[in-house]
Amino acid sequence: MRLCSYLHNGRAGYGVVADDRVIAISSVLGDSFPTLASLLATDDFLERCTQAMGRSPELPLADIVLQAPIPNPGKIICVGLNYHDHMVETRHAPTQHPTLFARFADSQCAHGEPMLMPSVSTQFDFEAELAVIIGRSGRNILADAALDHVAGYSCYNDGSVRDWQVHTSQFLPGKNFPATGAFGPFLVTSDEIPDPQDLAISCRLNGEAVQMARTSQMIHSVAELIAYVSRITPLSPGDVIVTGTPGGVGFARVPPLFMKEGDLVEVDIEGVGLLRNHIARETMPSA
Structure with a gap:
């Protein structure tokens, strides 16, 4: 699975990359996990990503601005x-x-x-x-x-x-x-x-x-x-x-x-x- 952090219309999010689009799983998971790093902290983050994909909107990759995968690492x-x-x-x-x-x-x-x-x-x-x-x-x-x-x-x-x-x-x-x-x-x-x-x-x-x-x-x-x-x-x-x-x-x-x-x-x-x-x-x- 390929994951990314991004900006879309000035708002930060994260998602799963699928070909030329991003499945914006932060729209589903963001209240509990505001950043990709916080999602990675869960033992079952892959399962959470998979489950959220079916309920998340898709964005054209060309419409987002990629950030570093972890924009603000602690270390x-x-x-x-x-x-x-x-x-x-x-x-x-x-x-x-x-x-x-x-x-x-x-x-x-x-x-x-x-x-x-x-x-x-x-x-x-x-x-x-x-x-x-x-x-x-x-x-x-x-x-x-x-x-x-x-x-x-x-x-x-x-x-x-x-x-x-x-x-x-x-x-x-x-x-x-x-x-x-x-x-x-x-x-x-x-x-x-x-x-x-x-x-x-x-x-x-x-x-x-x-x-x-x-x-x-x-x-x-x-x-x-x-x-x-x-x-x-x-x-x-x-x-x-x-x-x-x-x-x-x-x-x-x-x-x-x-x-x-x-x-x-x-x-x-x-x-x-x-x-x-x-x-x-x-x-x-x-x-």
């Missing part, structure tokens, strides 16, 4: 250096534990929205990644049970502002400018992705493949990441773990290849979807 935990080829190209030494950093919700944009190249940067880089959306709360989750806590998966472009990322040893400055991380288009429920470690993942810039890998190449698997993160902080429905990017990023190339205004960037993950965004230049408000 966005990103993983750095989780593919060996990316670790090598960035000249980082292997680490025993995952490299983690946080994104803020307002650093995200949706499928079809522009990713914003900050006005203070000239080094805006692409990073194709698999996003994991938590459905069941947990702390100290065992890796063997970790995938039971997953509601679904989506595509993520963890756009990196490289000239700010290197200001310090911490990644946060280069990862949290507004609308630099794209998330979507949909949440594909976990029952449709039996093995998240067996997916082709790629990134295209203006139609040219710049990253190509399989999620089997992750150093730390999705299950291991969930287990590790849950030892640090409780995971809650709607939290997002962004699992790292493979090799081929722009700043590691000779010469470097950065995104620029007008570019089209696409993240394509087998069975999960195609996330497409144009690049726009951020305009700063006058003082």
Whole structure:
């Protein structure tokens, strides 16, 4: 099942995507579950979705404005250096534990929205990644049970502002400018992705493949990441773990290849979807 969050005539909703339309199940479930994240918190959210579909209106996909699948996650935990080829190209030494950093919700944009190249940067880089959306709360989750806590998966472009990322040893400055991380288009429920470690993942810039890998190449698997993160902080429905990017990023190339205004960037993950965004230049408000 593919789920989305959207705006229709200025009102927020969520629904089930079916071909070129959206079944607006929030019209039935919204009083009890005002957001998609709140619906994911129920053990039987798939059954609730199915039951609501027969009583919900349909909207043409062309008539809605997609939001990020989870517009305001409580936590966005990103993983750095989780593919060996990316670790090598960035000249980082292997680490025993995952490299983690946080994104803020307002650093995200949706499928079809522009990713914003900050006005203070000239080094805006692409990073194709698999996003994991938590459905069941947990702390100290065992890796063997970790995938039971997953509601679904989506595509993520963890756009990196490289000239700010290197200001310090911490990644946060280069990862949290507004609308630099794209998330979507949909949440594909976990029952449709039996093995998240067996997916082709790629990134295209203006139609040219710049990253190509399989999620089997992750150093730390999705299950291991969930287990590790849950030892640090409780995971809650709607939290997002962004699992790292493979090799081929722009700043590691000779010469470097950065995104620029007008570019089209696409993240394509087998069975999960195609996330497409144009690049726009951020305009700063006058003082």
